[in-house]
Structure formats: C-alpha cells, structure tokens
Amino acid sequence: MIYEFSDLTLDLDRHLLTRDGQPVKLTKLSFRVLQALIQAAPALLSHDDLIDQVWGPKRVITPDNLSQRMKTLRQSLGDDPNQPTYIEGVRGEGYRLVPEVRIQSALTSSHSPRQALSSRLLVSLAVLALALGYIAFDKFVLDPVEDGQLAQSARQEGHSAALTESIGDKSIAVLPFVNMSDDAGNEYFSDGLSEELLNLLARIPELKVAARTSSFSFKDKDFEVTEIASRLKVAHVLEGSVRKQGNQLRITAQLIQADNGYHLWSETYNRKLDNVFQIQEDIAIAVVDALKVTLLSEIPEIRKTDPAAYQLFLEGQYLKRRISKDSLDRAVEAFKQAVEIDPAYVPAWAELADTYIWGGRTEGLTRKEAVVLADQAIETAISTDPDYAFAYYVRGISWIFTKHEFKQGIEDFQHALRLDPDDAFIVAAIGKGAFLTGKFDLAISQYQMALAMEPVVPEFYWFLGRTYLSSGRLDDAEASFRKLLSLSPSSYGKHDLWKPLLLKGELEAALAESDTSFVRAIVHHALGNAAEADEALADLIENASPYSLAMVYGYRGDVNKTFEWLDYMLENSDDYPTWILTETAFRSIHSDPRWEPFLEKLGLLEFWLEMTPNW
Structure with missing residues (x-):
C-alpha cells in the first residue's frame, strides 16, 4: 500500500518514505508512528491508541517517552510543532495528520x-x-x-x-x-x-x-x-x-x-x-x-578501518566482556593498538574510554589517571564524529560514575538517545540516570522499554529490580531479581534478592538467599539473634568498607552509627557509591536533621528535594 500526503509518499511494502522521490530517513519506531497517524487520518489518534498500535497494549510508555518519539519524527520530517505542516498535537488528547491522504496501489520494485x-x-x-x-x-x-x-x-x-x-x-x-x-x-x-x-x-x-x-x-x-x-x-x-x-x-x-x-x-x-x-x-x-x-x-x-585495527577492535570487545581485571587490562591494550593504527577509528576510541572507566588500565596507572585518559579518548571520539551516539553514552557514564556530576551525565544520555533512539542500552541509560536521582517512575518505564527491545540483558533486570526496591514495589523487585538469576545464576542478582525478602518480613527466606557476614549482621538482628548478629558485625568491622558498615547500621536502625560511618567514608575518600540517594538501607536516617546537609556535601540535595515525600 502507498500513501501520498503533502510532498511525502509512504510505501508500506518497501518500508520507505520519500519526499519528491528522495528517501527520508526514519527509525523503525518513527515509521510505525507515522503509519499509525496516516491510517487514522483525518481523525485524531489518542495517546493511548497510538501507544497500543505502535508499542502494543501491554507496553508501559510514559507521556515523556511519547513526546520524545514524536519530536524525533517531526525532526525527520522537518515539521514545526508550533506551525505544523504534517503532525498536529492536541494537548492532553493526542495527534492527527494535517494533510489529506491519498492511497495508491503498491508498485513492484524493479531491483532485486x-x-x-x-x-x-x-x-x-x-x-x-x-x-x-x-x-x-x-x-x-x-x-x-x-x-x-x-x-x-x-x-x-x-x-x-x-x-x-x-x-x-x-x-x-x-x-x-x-x-x-x-x-x-x-x-x-x-x-x-x-x-x-x-x-x-x-x-x-x-x-x-x-x-x-x-x-x-x-x-x-x-x-x-x-x-x-x-x-x-x-x-x-x-x-x-x-x-x-x-x-x-x-x-x-x-x-x-x-x-x-x-x-x-x-x-x-x-x-x-x-x-x-x-x-x-x-x-x-x-x-x-x-x-x-x-x-x-x-x-x-x-x-x-585498517584490517589490523579491525582485528584488534574485535579482540578488545571480546576481552572487555569477560569483565575480569586481567581481561579489562588486555582490552585496553587492544583498543590502544587499534587507534594507534587508525587514529580516526571512532568506535575504538569510545570503547577504550569505556574500558578505562570500568577498571581497565595499563601497569602503574592509577584510577584517577585512567579517568583522565578515558575523558581524552571520549573527546577524541566526539570531535572526530559528533554524531556517534555511543561516545555520548560513555561520556555520560563518566560524568556520573567517576565525577558524580549527574546532570551532565543525564544530558549526555539524552543527547545519545536523540542520535540513536532505537538503542536499548541508551534507552536504559535514561532509566539509569532517573534511578540514581530518585525519579523512580521514569526509571521503571525506561527499563521496561529497554527490556521490550532487548529482553535478556541481566543488567536491565538488576537496575529494574533496584528501582522497584527503592520505590517500595517489593514483589516486583523480587520477581526482577529472580528473573536476573534465571538468566545469569552467577550475576550480582544473588547479592540483592535477600533485600525485598527482608523488607517484606520474610527473614528466614532472606537469610537462606545469602549467608554472608553482611546479610547475617542485618537479618539476625531483625530476628532478635543478638549473638549471631554481633559476631557477623565484628567480622565486618575488621574487613568491610565504611559504606558497607553504614548500610548495616542503617538496616539495623542505628542512626548515629550510620552517620558515623558515612562521615568516615567521606573523610577518607573522594568517591562514594552513586546510588546512595536511593539506597533502602538509609531510609532509617531520612528524617534525621543530618541527612540533608550530608546530601548537600555530595551534590545530591537538589534531587532529594524533588523526590516524592513518602521516600
């Protein structure tokens, strides 16, 4: 079927949109949105009907996501939302196609x-x-x-x-x-x-x-x-x-x-x-x-690129996925050799930066030095190809996880999404930024969208589970962590499944899921088993990080000890876990007058003040 409207022609059989015979580039989702609007014309298509037709009736799509998709389509068409030529939006109701639609029979392509x-x-x-x-x-x-x-x-x-x-x-x-x-x-x-x-x-x-x-x-x-x-x-x-x-x-x-x-x-x-x-x-x-x-x-x-650079790039990718200290270090060397052969090879620069951020480095290189090199690699990638979405994604990761600059990181994620709106990992990155800054509904929606696009990524289920946990949806959190473990039994999901069980009061089940000193110190305390809890706590005090001890005391409800270890963490390190704002262990200290000044030190107070009061 072929539809003509204004100066555009949409060929459903060839999945092709043209303007005066020249192709107009659309993503798959943009094509589906346009198809739905054309087939509904001249009627108004409500938000709900549009979502059902494009994503399906069981997908959760927020108004912001729909608005972003429409913005992408309008940009592709060259349409002005204030003076629309093609797509008119009716606030709170939906969208309609402006021009008259004419239908032709599909033409058979002459090319094989x-x-x-x-x-x-x-x-x-x-x-x-x-x-x-x-x-x-x-x-x-x-x-x-x-x-x-x-x-x-x-x-x-x-x-x-x-x-x-x-x-x-x-x-x-x-x-x-x-x-x-x-x-x-x-x-x-x-x-x-x-x-x-x-x-x-x-x-x-x-x-x-x-x-x-x-x-x-x-x-x-x-x-x-x-x-x-x-x-x-x-x-x-x-x-x-x-x-x-x-x-x-x-x-x-x-x-x-x-x-x-x-x-x-x-x-x-x-x-x-x-x-x-x-x-x-x-x-x-x-x-x-x-x-x-x-x-x-x-x-x-x-x-x-050069064949030798290509082989090194493939080798680096292979090593990077193995996620061991040795493999990450070797991946760094492979990517470095690739860009030495071809300094204009943007994907290798972006992957090199990403590997530095997640711990890969050459011998003798400190963490701070690796971050500097990562930033240099990112800027090389972006300056060489300003439209390479993955480079902005990596820069967003660097802003958030190495510098704790959440706003800049989220802005880079959003720019990456504008460049590549059909990339599940970039869709998930928007959710990651939302989760870390306490916007749980947006985070859940983004991770559900990412899983609709890429249904077996363990990382997605972990972040979705963490978001459900922080938002109080404990059954959903448990289901996400169990799905994660079914996909990857050795994944980090095994370290989190006990949390929704603890918060639901299923203490024996929580203890059965994890028998570490960390969990024993928390769950035995909740069970009233003081001797077992204190024995585990003594082991943690000797071996655990200040942040882990703060979490233990937070779950145990010891407000003063929680702040004592959080303050000790800040006094002895410039770094802190990026999800501290949404950590359920610290709900016990949210009403304490020391909480907001503590967040202000971390640059998180503005996000805290935007969160829902019940958190």
Whole structure:
C-alpha cells in the first residue's frame, strides 16, 4: 500500500518514505508512528491508541517517552510543532495528520534484493561497536507471556504455521559462529564475525533480528535450532563456523528454517583475511535473497578501518566482556593498538574510554589517571564524529560514575538517545540516570522499554529490580531479581534478592538467599539473634568498607552509627557509591536533621528535594 500526503509518499511494502522521490530517513519506531497517524487520518489518534498500535497494549510508555518519539519524527520530517505542516498535537488528547491522504496501489520494485544491497554496501571494513557492548539492541520483540504461550501451543499441536505467523517469516537470529581454528585464541574473531553479520542484518528495516545478547546466550549450549528459534521468537536461524589460519579464512554459513529444520541456503567461503568484509556482504546478500526481502533504498553507512585495527577492535570487545581485571587490562591494550593504527577509528576510541572507566588500565596507572585518559579518548571520539551516539553514552557514564556530576551525565544520555533512539542500552541509560536521582517512575518505564527491545540483558533486570526496591514495589523487585538469576545464576542478582525478602518480613527466606557476614549482621538482628548478629558485625568491622558498615547500621536502625560511618567514608575518600540517594538501607536516617546537609556535601540535595515525600 502507498500513501501520498503533502510532498511525502509512504510505501508500506518497501518500508520507505520519500519526499519528491528522495528517501527520508526514519527509525523503525518513527515509521510505525507515522503509519499509525496516516491510517487514522483525518481523525485524531489518542495517546493511548497510538501507544497500543505502535508499542502494543501491554507496553508501559510514559507521556515523556511519547513526546520524545514524536519530536524525533517531526525532526525527520522537518515539521514545526508550533506551525505544523504534517503532525498536529492536541494537548492532553493526542495527534492527527494535517494533510489529506491519498492511497495508491503498491508498485513492484524493479531491483532485486541483491542489487539493492550491493549498490549500497561499501565493500570495505566494517566495525562492530554498534553491535557490541552496551549498545547491542533487539530489532524484534513480542510480549513474552502471550507469545510464549502461542509458541508452546504451536509446538504441542504441531502447528508450526501458527508460530511463523505470530513472529513473522522475515525474522532471524544470528548464532555465534563456531571457532574451528586450531588456535582457541581465535574465538574472538569467530564471535566478532557473527556479531558483525548480526549488526549488518539488523540495519535492514524489513528484517526482524534477535539481539546479540539474546542470540549469544545460546553459545556453547546444547539446544536444537528449532528450540532456539522458539525461545528467541524468530522464524530463521543463521549459524556457521570459522577457521582462521594465518591470513587464510574458511567460513561456512547456513540459513535454517526453524519450523522444519530445512536448510534454505548454505555456502563455504575460502578467502584471505583482507576479504572478510566482502564475505560478510555476500552472506548478508544471500540471506536477503533467501528470505525474499525487498530492501529500503538506503543502507546505513559502514565505517572503514585498517584490517589490523579491525582485528584488534574485535579482540578488545571480546576481552572487555569477560569483565575480569586481567581481561579489562588486555582490552585496553587492544583498543590502544587499534587507534594507534587508525587514529580516526571512532568506535575504538569510545570503547577504550569505556574500558578505562570500568577498571581497565595499563601497569602503574592509577584510577584517577585512567579517568583522565578515558575523558581524552571520549573527546577524541566526539570531535572526530559528533554524531556517534555511543561516545555520548560513555561520556555520560563518566560524568556520573567517576565525577558524580549527574546532570551532565543525564544530558549526555539524552543527547545519545536523540542520535540513536532505537538503542536499548541508551534507552536504559535514561532509566539509569532517573534511578540514581530518585525519579523512580521514569526509571521503571525506561527499563521496561529497554527490556521490550532487548529482553535478556541481566543488567536491565538488576537496575529494574533496584528501582522497584527503592520505590517500595517489593514483589516486583523480587520477581526482577529472580528473573536476573534465571538468566545469569552467577550475576550480582544473588547479592540483592535477600533485600525485598527482608523488607517484606520474610527473614528466614532472606537469610537462606545469602549467608554472608553482611546479610547475617542485618537479618539476625531483625530476628532478635543478638549473638549471631554481633559476631557477623565484628567480622565486618575488621574487613568491610565504611559504606558497607553504614548500610548495616542503617538496616539495623542505628542512626548515629550510620552517620558515623558515612562521615568516615567521606573523610577518607573522594568517591562514594552513586546510588546512595536511593539506597533502602538509609531510609532509617531520612528524617534525621543530618541527612540533608550530608546530601548537600555530595551534590545530591537538589534531587532529594524533588523526590516524592513518602521516600
């Protein structure tokens, strides 16, 4: 179906908006919003109806989020909200399309998917930064409960068509390619190639691509392809293997139809390492051909770099995700070498900064020195490419977690979101800033949106659980932490599940979840077991940080001791945990006259005064 309105044409079949024959770039969500407004025209579309049509009836979208999405769409159209040409907003009610809409029949494209993709993909070097780390994002999400039930019904009854219909036959997951090299150390390359393919396919609007975090959660797991596809809610799976020996590559890829396990396409490529990006392009073209996808007229730009810098970048990403002190240090070295080879390689500068912030450094480098180097790397990235969203995200992280400058950090998160509104990790960053400054409703909404885009990121469930905990939604907090543990049993969720149980009065259950001295000192005190509580406390006084001791005394209701250890923390360190404002342990001291002066020292008083009175 083709709709014409004013000087614009919207082609639903080609997922394309044009002005006078030239493409107008829209994000996926902006396209859906515009489609909903066009199909409702000339009627007013209420806020609720718009949210239901674009995000689905079970998604929680705040007015601020809807307003931001509309602002993004208007900017893409070149529309002025004060004198609208295309979209008129009616305060408190909704939105309507201003121009008259004319309907045409859809035209058949004269270009094959191969021609469309080949003409726009640069046969050059691609980067992995937008698919890795914090900014991996899911292009395809359905309601987990409803669609899980549908998938189960389809499997039980053998109705594979029902599953395909619910998830769409243009959906795909890219599984991590198996490293078949003699050197196990080449695993970074096979993982990186898989992620680069995922990133490339995810940028084709007509394809629904499961996110990296979701797909890679099945790495080294013994699941049938049909089961993986069902869990990821996709109709197809791309898998393969990589053998790398010196400068020679042997890459095998195969596209599988999930409902019956049939191979739709497979190919083996024997090339030199310098041709790795041509292989990626060939595989992407083959997938598009096999799925009979009609492409947009514009393919996102692919960054170029030196092949050696690209390999070091992939290695750095691989090491960074392992999150050990040694791997972070090695990731720093890999990223440094990458930017030495190509000083204009923006993704490597941004990743280098992010790795410095989270503890990676070279030998002899202090924490403060690492932060200075992180800031320098961020500024290099931004000055080289002012439109690179991830660099602003990293700078926001630096403002908040290394300098405790919350406003500046939140401003950078917001700028990153304007540049890339479909990035789940940046959506979550807005929630992170909101949580740390006591705006719990906004934080919950943002993390729910992020999880709708990227449903299996442990970090999202942890922050959502922490926000529920701070806002008093204890059952929801417990559910979030349990979901986190089901996704990642060794994650930090095991350190927090006891908290909602404690606050709900389920003391034995809280103790059963964590048997550390920290928890024993708190829970045994609540149980009235003074000897056990004091024994655990004595151990903490010998070994724990001042902040941990302040938390223990806060939960135990000892106001003076709580302030004593908080003051000691500030006297002996310039640093403090960023979530001190929202820590439930300190609710016992909120009414004390020393609380607000303490927050003023930390630069948090203004946020405290904006929080709801019941906190």
